[in-house]
Amino acid sequence: MDLIGATAxxxxxxxxxxxxxxxxxxxxxxxAVLPWVTPYQALATNILIYGLFAAGFNLLYGYLGLLSFGHxxxxxxxxxxxxxxxxxxxxxxxxxxxxxxxGGMAISLLIGAxxxxxxxxxxxxxxxxxxxxxxxxxxxxxGWTGGENGLRGVNVRRVELFFLPxxxxxxxxxYWLMAALVGLALLALSRILNSPLGAVxxxxxxxxxxxxxxxxxxxxxxxxxxxxxxxxxxLAGALQALELSTVSIETLDYATSGLVVMMTLLxxxxxxxxxxxxxAVFALIQDVFSLWTVHWQLLxxxxxxxxxxxxxxGIWGYLLEWSEQRQATQSS
Amino acid sequence: MERTEAGDAVILxxxxxxxxxxxxxxxxxxxxxxxRRALTSIIGPNGAGKTTYFNLLSGALRPSQGRIILERxxxxxxxxxxxxxxxxxxxxxxxxxxxxxSALENVRVALQALTRSRYNFWTPRARLAGLAxxxxxxxxxxxxxxxxxxxxxxxxHGEQRALEIAVALAGAPRLLLLDEPTAGxxxxxxxxxxxxxxxxxxxxxxxxxEHKMKLVMxxxxxxxxxxxxxxxxxxxxxxxxxxxxxxxxxxxxxxx
Ligand SMILES: Nc1ncnc2c1ncn2[C@@H]1O[C@H](COP(=O)(O)OP(=O)(O)OP(=O)(O)O)[C@@H](O)[C@H]1O
Ligand SMILES: [Mg+2]
Numbered sequence: 028m029d030l031i032g033a034t035a036x037x038x039x040x041x042x043x044x045x046x047x048x049x050x051x052x053x054x055x056x057x058x059a060v061l062p063w064v065t066p067y068q069a070l071a072t073n074i075l076i077y078g079l080f081a082a083g084f085n086l087l088y089g090y091l092g093l094l095s096f097g098h099x100x101x102x103x104x105x106x107x108x109x110x111x112x113x114x115x116x117x118x119x120x121x122x123x124x125x126x127x128x129x130g131g132m133a134i135s136l137l138i139g140a141x142x143x144x145x146x147x148x149x150x151x152x153x154x155x156x157x158x159x160x161x162x163x164x165x166x167x168x169x170g171w172t173g174g175e176n177g178l179r180g181v182n183v184r185r186v187e188l189f190f191l192p193x194x195x196x197x198x199x200x201x202y203w204l205m206a207a208l209v210g211l212a213l214l215a216l217s218r219i220l221n222s223p224l225g226a227v228x229x230x231x232x233x234x235x236x237x238x239x240x241x242x243x244x245x246x247x248x249x250x251x252x253x254x255x256x257x258x259x260x261x262l263a264g265a266l267q268a269l270e271l272s273t274v275s276i277e278t279l280d281y282a283t284s285g286l287v288v289m290m291t292l293l294x295x296x297x298x299x300x301x302x303x304x305x306x307a308v309f310a311l312i313q314d315v316f317s318l319w320t321v322h323w324q325l326l327x328x329x330x331x332x333x334x335x336x337x338x339x340x341g342i343w344g345y346l347l348e349w350s351e352q353r354q355a356t357q358s359s
Numbered sequence: 360m361e362r363t364e365a366g367d368a369v370i371l372x373x374x375x376x377x378x379x380x381x382x383x384x385x386x387x388x389x390x391x392x393x394x395r396r397a398l399t400s401i402i403g404p405n406g407a408g409k410t411t412y413f414n415l416l417s418g419a420l421r422p423s424q425g426r427i428i429l430e431r432x433x434x435x436x437x438x439x440x441x442x443x444x445x446x447x448x449x450x451x452x453x454x455x456x457x458x459x460x461s462a463l464e465n466v467r468v469a470l471q472a473l474t475r476s477r478y479n480f481w482t483p484r485a486r487l488a489g490l491a492x493x494x495x496x497x498x499x500x501x502x503x504x505x506x507x508x509x510x511x512x513x514x515x516h517g518e519q520r521a522l523e524i525a526v527a528l529a530g531a532p533r534l535l536l537l538d539e540p541t542a543g544x545x546x547x548x549x550x551x552x553x554x555x556x557x558x559x560x561x562x563x564x565x566x567x568x569e570h571k572m573k574l575v576m577x578x579x580x581x582x583x584x585x586x587x588x589x590x591x592x593x594x595x596x597x598x599x600x601x602x603x604x605x606x607x608x609x610x611x612x613x614x615x
Contacts (some may be wrong), residue, residue: 223471223487224480230468233457240417240455242443242472242530251478 050299051217054078055210057303068198070314072205074307076267079209081290081302082216083259088288089297090220091252092232093146097138097154098260098287100161103279105131105261110178110274111171120183120195124208124265131261134161135253143249155281162279177275181268195269205266212262217299219255228252260287289331295341304343370395370564371416371534376425377588378411385411387588388425393534393581398560400567400575403585404608409568410452412585413538416566417449418442429534443472446533450523452542452568458512462503462522465511466494469529494529501525501555517548524555535559538568553578576600584608 046053058078062071084098108130109123118126142153165172172178186193186204193200219225230238231248239245268274277283286309294305312330316323338345371393378386386408393399401409414420416427418439426435429445437445457465470490471477485491498504501521506514511522520540527535540556541549557578559565569575575582576596584592584605592602599605 218483219480221483221485222480223474223476223482223484224478226464226468226471226484227478229460230457233459234455236419237451237455237457237526238468239439240419240443240449240451241469241526242440243477244440248478251480255480 051210051213054213054300054303055206057300058206058209061307062199062202065311066314068202070310072198072202072270074303074310075202075205075209076263076270077287077290077310078303078306079212079266080260080263081287081294081306082213082299083256083263084287085291085296085298085302086216086219086228086259087252087256088291089295089301090225090232091228091249093143093249093253094151094288095142095154095253095256096151096281096284096288097156097158098256099279099281099283100138100154100158101131101135101257101260102264102267102283102287103165103274104134104161105264106268106274106278107165107172107178107264108261109265109268110181113183113268114178114180115171120186120269123181123183123269124262127265127268128258128262131257131259131264132254133257134261135257136250139250139253139257143246143253146249155284158279158281158284162276162281165276165279172274172276175276177273178268179273181272181274183269183272201270205270208262208266212259216259220299224248224251291341293331293334293341295344295347298341298343298347301341301343305341308342368394370430371566372428373416374426374428376412376415376422376427378408378415378420379423385588386415386422386585389585389588389590391583391590391593393564393566395564396560396562397580398556398565398567398578399581399583400569400579401583401585402569402572402575404570407570407585408588409570409585410538411588413449413536413566413568417447417536419449443530446530447536448527448530448532448534449536450520450527450538450540452538454516454519454523456511456519456522456526459510461508461510462498462514462518462525463491463494463507465522466497466525466529467491469526470494473530497525497528498522500528502551517544517551520544520548520552521555524559528559533564535563535565536568537565539570540567541569541571541574549574 058075061074062068065071080102087093087095105127109127112118112126113123138154138157142150145153166174183195186195193204195201227243227248231245235245264278290305290309291302293308294303295301312327313323316326340348369392373389373391375388375390376386377384377388389412403409411420415422418437421436426433434442457468467490470493471487474487476482476487495504495507498507501524503518503521503525506518511519514522524540537556541552544552553574556565556567567575579596582594582596582599583590584599586608591608592599592605
């Protein structure tokens, strides 16, 4: 068992093993302490949402090895699906979340049907092009999406949770509800990584030709992974729609696609915990630096570059590597 | 060739298969039969087209012309992942494993490919009945059991070659294609590998590509010689040894 997600990757960790075995629980614990360590609560919610988004992206990039530059389409698509369900159809909040998740999956099925025949730069470009088309579509379809003003009025006031009424306008109650939902999503993600499909995903990343020779359909594996990844991204988008009571057109912007790539790399691609670490660090950088200077993005960019140059495996990836080496030297 | 008589003894047949790369013909009109439960070796100098021919047999490449028939079924152009399910498995001349996965997981994943739940995304993989045990057996057979928890990348070269075979065997293949399994091995490792192959040939139909002629003469039932993409000779090792053309084009080049 290990945090790279592969029970099969043969590495002898002792220190990390308990965390690794209960990786979803460990992340939930992290989520639980988050609101107390962040300067204010909205930041914690932000980390929660982007952490889930990045975890979904990581399934595709870190575990399967496909770099998508169009994940905004899945995140924003989920946000709009949820928002439209609530604003235009008056559906309840849980239907909004379900439709957001399904929306993310449907869009990735559409994009994936074409894009998963390719890989590398071609895959990145096709996903980017699709995401840009969706941006344009949302921009034009004002009647549905509110166009450039965004979709307003995604208001949820009360939430009946197993007959327990919850005041959704109370940020603390909202945080716990969202934390619980993200926790469930992470359990599902952990289960996927542990499943037979999880083994295939790693096999395809490790050696595509070999996976094919074993009898796996590589294109189908890519498509399934992309759709699952889209589900997590879509749910994250839907949660954001509920959190902000509005869906802005920026959720579909390519900057959002870039953001999730950066968060994942910063935290450690291909590790279970990494995306959350990346989302947290990124949110903190933004929060702290934007107080100092309006040019905070310049600083964030510089920090990101330093990380890519000197910690290519990301923060969490580096910690894992370090503890692994320490144990190797101790046991030898 | 008399089909009726050969019918059951022949597992695989190629009929005038060719493969070109642009203007270059890597395999030219090769017509051949492979007998069930026998070890057939394909020899030939570097660049003779042996690997390309294997790629055609295993479905990794489509023939430009000709037909391939597995038992009475035309499998020309069938994609590789379907052929695996029909019982054709192969190892690669250049080691092709899942480097970061353990030896055990390499074989387990290959076994999983043949189960119905191969793409199941919900059940824990450890619950797929018997796969890990079967994988352990195959590692035992190929002498890698004590190394089962090591990542494939951390194995010695000879061990990796043996793991290749364990992975190929995972498909419970009716036809096992081995492309130069001894490539880059020490004489000691080579002897070990040859022993393993002879053992396998007792239970499987094995087609072995090798360019060192000496290695295969003692163990093969039939030998085929490829040269410049053409099948220039085919017969028992004894016949091949006596063949004038073979001596000239092949022995003359390689074993002086
Ligand atoms: N994908 C390809 N594109 C172009 N030419 C190719 C391709 N694959 C093989 N060839 C050419 O076809 C010829 C036969 O190659 P092949 O690999 O089949 O030979 P081989 O008999 O396996 O040789 P070796 O003993 O070196 O493994 C070579 O000249 C090679 O350069
Ligand atoms: Mg070859």
